Amino acid sequence: MCPYDNLLVLNLATTCEERNFDYPLEIIQFSIVVIDTRTKTIMSLSLNINRNQNLDYQREDVKFDRYVRPVVNPMLSDYCKSYTGISQATVDNADTFSKVFDQFCAWLQEHDFQETRYAFVALNRQDLWLVAQYQFLLVKQPLPAMCRQWVDLNASMNKVYQGQFNSRTKEDIIQNMSDF
Numbered sequence: 001m002c003p004y005d006n007l008l009v010l011n012l013a014t015t016c017e018e019r020n021f022d023y024p025l026e027i028i029q030f031s032i033v034v035i036d037t038r039t040k041t042i043m044s045l046s047l048n049i050n051r052n053q054n055l056d057y058q059r060e061d062v063k064f065d066r067y068v069r070p071v072v073n074p075m076l077s078d079y080c081k082s083y084t085g086i087s088q089a090t091v092d093n094a095d096t097f098s099k100v101f102d103q104f105c106a107w108l109q110e111h112d113f114q115e116t117r118y119a120f121v122a123l124n125r126q127d128l129w130l131v132a133q134y135q136f137l138l139v140k141q142p143l144p145a146m147c148r149q150w151v152d153l154n155a156s157m158n159k160v161y162q163g164q165f166n167s168r169t170k171e172d173i174i175q176n177m178s179d180f
Contacts, residue, residue, distance in 0.1 A: 002037040006118040007151065009033045012127050013086060015070050018079040026070040027135050028084065028091050030100055034062045034111075035121075064107045067094035072138065098139045120150040 013029035034043040043062045069091050070076075076088050095103070122128045128150050136143045 004037055004117060004119045006043065006113060007035040007037060007121045008113075008118055009035060009121045010127060010150075011123075012131055013084045014131055015073050015076060016080045016083060017077045024072050025131050025134060026072055026138065027068050027097055027131060028070055028076070028080075028086055028094075030064070030066050030068055030097075030104065032064040032104070062111055064104055066100045066103060067091055068097050068100050069094040071096060096139075097135055098141075101139075115146050115149075118149070120147065121153055122150055123153050125152055 009032065011029070011031040011033075012027050013031075014025040014027055015023070016025065017023045035041070036043045067086065067090050074091075076086065076091060081087060094100070120128060128147055132147055133143050
């Protein structure tokens with residue numbers, strides 16, 4: 001019943017400070033895992049040709065995962081490093097958001113994802129409407145149209161669990177994804 005061939009499950013890690021709600025959130029990790037809605041599986045490429053021209057059936061997950069160097073607050077707070085598990089050295093050696101987003105667009109083309117045939121899945125509105133919009137404002141670019149096609153996992157799970165979703169932990173969500 002899903003109108004999309006693929007769901008691009010989005011996970012964004014951002015800069016943060018404990019109890020500072022005015023802190024500018026910058027993306028420091030941009031990750032996508034692809035779900036094929038027809039087979040209801042994590043999408044993978046399984047057919048390769050090796051040097052001897054034989055078929056090799058190795059599983060290669062179709063995913064995108066890059067770290068991003070923040071520019072407004074390039075030094076991660078101790079809280080951020082502890083909360084995200086991302087080290088200062090990791091972001092220091094990463095590309096800026098503009099370069100990572102260009103890599104993401106190239107990845108979409110490489111895997112032949114057609115914009116009208118996929119939607120992003122975000123945990124909540126904040127990931128695409130607050131974090132992504134702010135990030136694109138920082139690089140002086142409008143929010144791409146592709147970011148307007150998305151599924152709010154929090155709202156969807158609230159429907160499934162009849163408004164009881166907010167009391168669930170992330171572990172419960174993962175464990176009960178088969179109910180969705």
